Amino acid sequence: MDESSPRLTATMEDYLEGIFLLSRDRRVVRMRDIAGHLGVTPSTATTTVQTLAKRGLIAHEKYEDVVLTDQGRAIAEEVLRRHEELRSFLEEVLLLDPDTAEEDACRLEHGISEVTLDRLRHFASAIRGCGNAGAGCMRRFRQQVQTAGVTMEP
Amino acid sequence: MDESSPRLTATMEDYLEGIFLLSRDRRVVRMRDIAGHLGVTPSTATTTVQTLAKRGLIAHEKYEDVVLTDQGRAIAEEVLRRHEELRSFLEEVLLLDPDTAEEDACRLEHGISEVTLDRLRHFASAIRGCGNAGAGCMRRFRQQVQTAGVTMEP
DNA sequence: GAGAAAAGTTTGATTAGTCAAACACCGGCA
DNA sequence: TGCCGGTGTTTGACTAATCAAACTTTTCTC
Structure with a gap:
């Protein structure tokens, strides 16, 4: 719920796009799906998802599944x-x-x-x-x- | 004189390309030229040039002008x-x-x-x-x- | 229901890129 | 010759991306 920080990096765009794509296939998107899709370790996926959450693009509670916010989804669709x-x-x-x-x-x-x-x-x-x-x-x-x-x- | 580290970042490619371009205009390329061309502060230019020097792509002695090595120039020409x-x-x-x-x-x-x-x-x-x-x-x-x-x- | 396995998170480290501020060097001029 | 201003470098700080290893939570299975 922080929103409108500088500008998204290519990596951040990849995460949003990836989560969007995954959420079209599965009921829920879990950390390991993201890590697998992006080819990074689970710890990296966790921290990057956290920074995206701070920017208000992802909704994520500890140990829960990962969901794009409306704003995050809009960007993901744009990138896609x-x-x-x-x-x-x-x-x-x-x-x-x-x-x-x-x-x-x-x-x-x-x-x-x-x-x-x-x-x-x-x-x-x-x-x-x-x-x-x-x-x-x-x-x-x-x-x-x-x-x-x-x-x-x- | 260290050479062959992982892979160059986009920024590193920009530095090499920029230095190559500058060296076609001027007799010597100085740190402030690089900083100006890349739109960064002199301190940033210094440190980035130093990491490129560690990789053997640039020859640079403290306070001296900046010169591409053969390897650095080859990459710069490729990018250009x-x-x-x-x-x-x-x-x-x-x-x-x-x-x-x-x-x-x-x-x-x-x-x-x-x-x-x-x-x-x-x-x-x-x-x-x-x-x-x-x-x-x-x-x-x-x-x-x-x-x-x-x-x-x- | 207890314990093991799987999933997720934290911590500590590294590389890259960047800036501002403090500091160092060097060349010209008075 | 000495010092001043421009140039260059260091230092300290921050964001981003990444990993391995340690740790925590959840979930499954017996």
């Missing part, structure tokens, strides 16, 4: 939206394999601006409008990717 | 290359204004993978092959940007 938009651009436009697209989306979602994301979205929709066969430079790009000169795997 | 490739994609393909392109490149350069950067590069060259007028979906995208539906400013 950026993530998904990025991932879909990387996969559908740049034709990256799903794993690379996912990994890069994870890393870029914290730094990209809304304006750029907006452009990415419009660009992807313009590309989709080309149909599967594609035309002009898009067809050329697809062919390049499918053949030699372009890296395919990480 | 990522930065420039990203910036040029954002500006030339997504048609973002120079300031936004620069800012986003600064933030994304640390997280993007080599594979994705490679795709970006090929994509941009395919687009360039379309000529200024553009064709098909590319022309449509350009028109969209120039008119209503797409955010133009930050």
